[in-house]
Amino acid sequence: MTSRAEYAVLACADAWRDDGEVLASPMGAVPSIGARLAKRTFSPDLLLTDGEALLVGLDGRAEGWLPYRQHLAMVTGGKRHVMMGASQLDRFGNQNISCIGDWERPTRQLLGVRGAPANSLNNPTSYWVPRHSRRVFVERVDMVCGVGYDSAAAAGPSATRYHRIPRVVSNLGVFDFATPDHSMRLASVHPGVTVEEVLDATGFELARPDAVPYTREPTAEELRLIREVIDPQGLRDREVPA
Amino acid sequence: MTDKTMAPEDVVARLRSGMTLGIGGWGARRKPMALVRALLRSDVTDLTVISYGGPDVGLLAAAGRIRKLVTAFVTLDSIPLEPHFRAARQRGAFALRELDEAMFMWGLHAAANRLPFLPVRAGLGSDVMRVNPELRTVTSPYEDGETFVAAPALRMDAALVHVNRADRLGNGQYLGHDPYFDDLFCEAADSAYVSCERLVEDFGAAAPQTLLIKRHAVTGVVETPHGAHFTSCAPDYDRDEAFVKFYAATPWPEFAARFLHGDEKGYQSAVQTWHEEQR
Numbered sequence: 001m002t003s004r005a006e007y008a009v010l011a012c013a014d015a016w017r018d019d020g021e022v023l024a025s026p027m028g029a030v031p032s033i034g035a036r037l038a039k040r041t042f043s044p045d046l047l048l049t050d051g052e053a054l055l056v057g058l059d060g061r062a063e064g065w066l067p068y069r070q071h072l073a074m075v076t077g078g079k080r081h082v083m084m085g086a087s088q089l090d091r092f093g094n095q096n097i098s099c100i101g102d103w104e105r106p107t108r109q110l111l112g113v114r115g116a117p118a119n120s121l122n123n124p125t126s127y128w129v130p131r132h133s134r135r136v137f138v139e140r141v142d143m144v145c146g147v148g149y150d151s152a153a154a155a156g157p158s159a160t161r162y163h164r165i166p167r168v169v170s171n172l173g174v175f176d177f178a179t180p181d182h183s184m185r186l187a188s189v190h191p192g193v194t195v196e197e198v199l200d201a202t203g204f205e206l207a208r209p210d211a212v213p214y215t216r217e218p219t220a221e222e223l224r225l226i227r228e229v230i231d232p233q234g235l236r237d238r239e240v241p242a
Numbered sequence: 243m244t245d246k247t248m249a250p251e252d253v254v255a256r257l258r259s260g261m262t263l264g265i266g267g268w269g270a271r272r273k274p275m276a277l278v279r280a281l282l283r284s285d286v287t288d289l290t291v292i293s294y295g296g297p298d299v300g301l302l303a304a305a306g307r308i309r310k311l312v313t314a315f316v317t318l319d320s321i322p323l324e325p326h327f328r329a330a331r332q333r334g335a336f337a338l339r340e341l342d343e344a345m346f347m348w349g350l351h352a353a354a355n356r357l358p359f360l361p362v363r364a365g366l367g368s369d370v371m372r373v374n375p376e377l378r379t380v381t382s383p384y385e386d387g388e389t390f391v392a393a394p395a396l397r398m399d400a401a402l403v404h405v406n407r408a409d410r411l412g413n414g415q416y417l418g419h420d421p422y423f424d425d426l427f428c429e430a431a432d433s434a435y436v437s438c439e440r441l442v443e444d445f446g447a448a449a450p451q452t453l454l455i456k457r458h459a460v461t462g463v464v465e466t467p468h469g470a471h472f473t474s475c476a477p478d479y480d481r482d483e484a485f486v487k488f489y490a491a492t493p494w495p496e497f498a499a500r501f502l503h504g505d506e507k508g509y510q511s512a513v514q515t516w517h518e519e520q521r
Contacts, residue, residue, distance in 0.1 A: 068268060068423070076363060106331065109328040110323060111322060113314060116368070117367075151367040158389045
């Protein structure tokens, strides 16, 4: 029996499929396991970091040096696909990790914009949301940190030139922006989840195909790698309970 | 040759209220905490602080020393959100210039190169432009004609950084994996103060690329063993995770009363006592 967390891992891993020789920058446990699964299976050329200043192979051994200043150059050079978290996310893929409420006097101060404005304009930027709810999937984010499709279009060619949000993965399903106006679309639901459940937990009108498919099943080898090699301690289940 | 060694108090004596102060390190990593603690013992206030923020910002914000903060984030790393920074921000205790990490870095480069700005593909389309209405864009003079954000120079009156080793002339060496942006902070400031784990007479057979900070950009050198505590100073020591948790969970007045009333030696021994109590 494949768990919800394992479907989420699989959906994250698939975000890096066909990316070639780029840095996979996962934030969060499930995306991290997904990135390593992708590298161990269908995307062997991916680069990984130790979360600090080293590029590391699957065995953890260093193969390169990547201090923050070079990491920032990798972002603008485009040889990177990041999967960031999101405290708020709206229908055009605008993301907020800075604060909740009015920026001048926030009700809840969060991290700050971090690298989201540069990430989203320069390299493919996907998002991971471990608890899908109307508090996260909102009509309009309070502070645009990661730039969505509508905001990029309004800002002009320098903003849209390398802008791309390949996918959003949550504990309920997978979402993309493959619609005429680049509004968010329900691409698949994880097995065990209903479309109604996703719509109820989303604070905006979600585009969807007539028949929403299920997130794909893992191969036996993928399940073995997740359970026995990459995440034997079960960190994935702490981020996405069954 | 000039011997630039001084005590933390000598550094603080050269700082004035109203100054723009850069603080090196990144998040809860290699922060010049001993110098920040010395600052907290002084009456210097009304500061514009420029920092990739960690507990340096939390401490100064809680103590009411910040008039304006320039940052891309404030975090304790292992605890993502800095509680004292958050509380101060939510009560409107200081003004904020919130920039993207890359805009911040190019602002340091611009200041170090005596340029008013450098162009970046960042900020466009984000609310960084809305909340910083003073930011301007610049159009490429070449055929592409693209428009970029002109990241303004982050010039500072003084910078504080912490490294693993330094000599008396002001040359600084980092032994961890990441230089962060400490050399740029020193070059972007009119005066820069480098604290270090240990003063050395010379760097021996050190790999030259570890000699990050050059003496021409340094005004004073301070030996402060364990001076980055409770942030990390790899490979000399890791972040003090137990203490980070304690700091984050303790009301500010209680924390300040126990750890910040005495000098640096008093702080280090109070920390040691606290650890013994935890056993």
